[in-house]
Each structure stands twice: as C-alpha cells, then as structure tokens.
Amino acid sequence: MKKVITIGRQYGSGGREIGKKLAERYDIPFYDNELITRAAKESGFAEETFERAEEKATNSLLYSLAMGINVYGNQDFGFSGLSLDDRIFLAQSDVIRKVAEEGACVIVGRCADYVLREREDVFNIFVRASMDFRLKRAIQEYGVEEKKAADFILKNDKRRGNYYSYHVGEKWTNLNNYDMVICSSSMGIDNSVDCICAYLGE
Amino acid sequence: MKKVITIGRQYGSGGREIGKKLAERYDIPFYDNELITRAAKESGFAEETFERAEEKATNSLLYSLAMGINVYGNQDFGFSGLSLDDRIFLAQSDVIRKVAEEGACVIVGRCADYVLREREDVFNIFVRASMDFRLKRAIQEYGVEEKKAADFILKNDKRRGNYYSYHVGEKWTNLNNYDMVICSSSMGIDNSVDCICAYLGE
Numbered sequence: 001m002k003k004v005i006t007i008g009r010q011y012g013s014g015g016r017e018i019g020k021k022l023a024e025r026y027d028i029p030f031y032d033n034e035l036i037t038r039a040a041k042e043s044g045f046a047e048e049t050f051e052r053a054e055e056k057a058t059n060s061l062l063y064s065l066a067m068g069i070n071v072y073g074n075q076d077f078g079f080s081g082l083s084l085d086d087r088i089f090l091a092q093s094d095v096i097r098k099v100a101e102e103g104a105c106v107i108v109g110r111c112a113d114y115v116l117r118e119r120e121d122v123f124n125i126f127v128r129a130s131m132d133f134r135l136k137r138a139i140q141e142y143g144v145e146e147k148k149a150a151d152f153i154l155k156n157d158k159r160r161g162n163y164y165s166y167h168v169g170e171k172w173t174n175l176n177n178y179d180m181v182i183c184s185s186s187m188g189i190d191n192s193v194d195c196i197c198a199y200l201g202e
Numbered sequence: 203m204k205k206v207i208t209i210g211r212q213y214g215s216g217g218r219e220i221g222k223k224l225a226e227r228y229d230i231p232f233y234d235n236e237l238i239t240r241a242a243k244e245s246g247f248a249e250e251t252f253e254r255a256e257e258k259a260t261n262s263l264l265y266s267l268a269m270g271i272n273v274y275g276n277q278d279f280g281f282s283g284l285s286l287d288d289r290i291f292l293a294q295s296d297v298i299r300k301v302a303e304e305g306a307c308v309i310v311g312r313c314a315d316y317v318l319r320e321r322e323d324v325f326n327i328f329v330r331a332s333m334d335f336r337l338k339r340a341i342q343e344y345g346v347e348e349k350k351a352a353d354f355i356l357k358n359d360k361r362r363g364n365y366y367s368y369h370v371g372e373k374w375t376n377l378n379n380y381d382m383v384i385c386s387s388s389m390g391i392d393n394s395v396d397c398i399c400a401y402l403g404e
Contacts, residue, residue: 123388128378173377176330181383186325187401198400199389 001026001200004100004119006112008126008164008172011156012134012142014189015127018182019106021193029105035095042095089167109160113177114168123200126178127192133185203228203402206302206321208314210328210366210374213358214336214344216391217329220384221308223395231307237297244297291369311362315379316370325402328380329394335387 005022009015016032023030082090093115099105100116113124134153138144144152164172175181180199182192207224211217218234225232284292295317301307302318315326336355340346346354366374377383382401384394 126377126383175328175375175377175380175383178377178383179385179388181328181377181380183381186381191401191403195397195401199393199397201393 001197001202002104003121003123003200004104004116005106005200006116006122006124007106007108008113008124008160008178009108010128010134011153011160012137013127013129014137014184014192015125016108017189018125018127018184018192018196019108021189022196023106025193025197026104028103029099030108031096031099031105032108035092035099035107035110042091111164111167114164114170123180124178125196126175126181128181128183129185130183203399203404204306205323205325205402206306206318207308207402208318208324208326209308209310210315210326210362210380211310212330212336213355213362214339215329215331216339216386216394217327218310219391220327220329220386220394220398221310223391224398225308227395227399228306230305231301232310233298233301233307234310237294237301237309237312244293313366313369316366316372325382326380327398328377328383330383330385331387332385 005019007015007019009018019032020030089111092110096107096110096112096115099107100119100122104121113122116122131150131153135149138149138153139146161172164170168177170177180196182195184192187195207221209217209221211220221234222232291313294312298309298312298314298317301309302321302324306323315324318324333352333355337351340351340355341348363374366372370379372379382398384397386394389397
C-alpha cells in the first residue's frame with residue numbers, strides 16, 4: 001500500500017479514528033492537528049492564528065482567484081487581496097503537498113482530496129454515520145452536553161461543508177468527490193478499517 | 203450475510219456486474235430486469251408498458267402525494283390523479299418490498315434503497331467510476347458508438363438522477379443516501395466485490 005489516504009468525515013462519525021487506525025495498520029504517518037502545527041511553523045504564521053481560522057470560511061476563494069487577486073500577496077508587502085484565512089489555506093495546501101511528496105500517509109480533513117487532485121497515488125475516503133451513532137459519540141467521547149449535541153453536530157457539519165465548498169467549489173456530500181464512502185454506524189469502526197484495507201491491499 | 207443489498211450505479215460503472223457477482227458469491231437472488239417482468243405480471247400491466255416507462259420521470263410524485271391525489275386511482279375507475287409512470291413505480295415498489303420480505307437478495311436500481319427505507323436489514327451501495335473507465339465499458343461492452351459515448355453516458359446519468367430525485371426527493375449523488383460508495387475504476391470490479399464482502403461478512 002503506497003498510497004496517500006485522505007479522509008473527509010462528518011462530525012462524530014469516527015473518521016479520524018478510522019484514519020488513525022489505518023495509519024497504524026500500514027505504519028505510515030498520520031496528519032491531523034500536527035499538520036496545522038507544521039504548516040504554521042513552516043509559513044511563519046502563529047499557530048493560534050491557524051487554529052482560529054481553521055475550517056471557518058465565509059467567502060469564495062475561487063472567486064478571489066478568478067478575479068485575478070494576487071494569490072501570493074503577503075504581509076511583507078503591507079497589503080493583500082486575499083484574506084488571512086485564504087492565505088492560511090494556501091500555506092496548509094503547501095504542507096499537504098509536501099507530506100504527500102514524502103510518501104504514503106493519512107491526512108484527515110482540510111480538503112486534502114482537492115489539494116492533491118493532480119496526484120495519481122491518492123485514495124479519497126469519506127466517513128459518514130447515522131445521527132444516533134454520532135450523538136452517542138459526541139456525548140460519550142467528546143463530552144458534549146446531551147441537550148446541545150444534535151445542534152452541535154449539525155453546526156460542525158455545516159462548517160465543514162461550507163469550508164469544503166468554499167475552497168473546492170463542490171458540495172462536500174457529493175459522492176463523486178471520493179473513491180470510497182463508508183457509513184461507520186452500519187458496520188462499526190474496526191470493520192470499516194478492515195474493509196478499507198481489503199480494498200487497498202497490503 | 204442475511205441482508206438485502208440495493209445497488210445504485212452510474213452508467214458504465216459496472217454496478218450491475220458487481221451486483222451479479224455479489225449475488226453469486228452469497229448464492230442469493232438477483233433482481234434487475236427480472237424485477238420489471240415480475241412486477242408487470244403481478245400487477246397486470248403489460249410488460250412493454252413497464253419497459254417504456256422505466257426510469258423516465260418528468261414531474262414530482264411526492265408533490266402528487268402531498269396534494270392528496272389518490273395514489274390508488276387506477277384505470278378500472280376510469281380516471282386517476284397519478285400518471286401511468288407513477289402507478290408503475292408504485293407497483294414496482296410493491297414487488298421490491300415482496301422480494302425483500304422473502305429474504306436476502308440483490309436489487310439493482312429503481313430507488314430500492316428508498317423503497318426499503320423502513321427495513322433494518324438493508325445495505326445500500328452506490329457504484330461510481332471515472333469517465334474514462336465508463337467510456338471504455340460503454341464502447342467495448344455495450345457497443346455504444348465511440349463518438350456518441352460521452353453524451354450517451356451523461357444522458358443516462360441524468361435520466362437516472364432525475365428518476366431518483368423525482369421519486370425520492372433527494373439528490374442521487376448525495377452520499378448520505380448510501381451505506382457504502384465504491385469507485386470501481388479506482389480498484390477494479392473484482393476488488394470492489396471483495397471489499398463489499400469484507401464489509402458484509404459471511
């Protein structure tokens with residue numbers, strides 16, 4: 001298995017856990033928050049700026065690009081047509097391309113499927129799950145208050161969906177974006193990992 | 203494996219072939235055109251009427267139902283608020299529910315995922331594939347003229363997508379409708395079958 005595996009996931013679906021287990025199974029690097037840290041360090045932006053801006057998108061990056069606004073504008077020149085969030089996304093994308101270049105790995109979130117679309121060794125997975133399954137996980141594993149859990153999940157999904165469509169220009173839930181979609185609540189997390197491995201091989 | 207497997211599929215993706223192989227692997231019935239025949243016979247409609255109306259949807263069934271138009275109206279009463287196509291869909295749905303009641307099987311197309319949404323023993327698969335893969339299959343396996351193949355594929359997908367959204371009220375390509383989505387061009391048809399079996403178990 002010499003692929004770069006990207007994972008998109010609904011909140012509470014266990015997509016991150018599936019990614020972590022895949023990385024362990026294949027003994028390859030796993031990138032999630034580490035990715036932000038690395039991106040922050042390499043680009044010189046402060047780490048907390050990355051965390052604040054992460055997955056919070058309001059306007060269209062593609063639109064900015066289409067309008068010919070300088071992608072490479074940065075604070076050294078004292079101005080920029082791109083928002084801070086957009087420049088962070090571009091810095092993150094650079095990191096994603098770099099780690100993919102280094103070899104097989106698992107990358108969760110951050111539109112990595114889109115960022116790496118030119119590579120042929122990438123396998124794009126999306127993990128979804130039933131609302132019941134996600135409610136249980138949000139409450140038990142992440143300590144979300146029971147009353148607010150449903151709302152919290154929907155808001156998180158909306159944020160991720162907006163982030164994806166803002167940067168990619170496609171719907172997050174369009175199955176055509178992925179090589180494989182798994183419903184983790186149908187068969188459980190470990191079975192999902194086995195299934196993906198059956199697909200990817202040794 | 204005691205499940206009813208439903209398969210939605212893009213034209214030329216090999217979804218039907220995957221379904222056939224799954225049915226052979228588990229030694230369970232496979233329903234595709236046989237389903238139409240059976241539905242036609244049981245309902246008394248002529249078989250050719252079914253074939254003509256198949257997957258050709260123009261207006262909203264859900265709308266008709268919401269407006270309180272008589273679902274069970276039929277030609278015996280000399281009038282009906284539902285079109286012939288709608289009544290055929292309802293007759294087909296009855297057949298799908300009946301074969302699912304009889305036990306594990308594979309059902310390709312016809313919104314079977316939606317028709318069987320109340321059952322808990324159903325596993326919904328969608329098969330997609332790259333355009334290159336589908337072009338090759340359309341030309342080599344179905345004898346579609348090379349020049350017209352791309353257009354033919356897109357038209358077929360559009361027809362299937364319209365059919366689904368007409369009857370189900372959801373986008374055909376929304377990954378939330380399925381337990382699993384497979385890209386057959388990424389890993390090949392036999393590997394896809396192995397993977398689904400790894401997921402479903404013995």
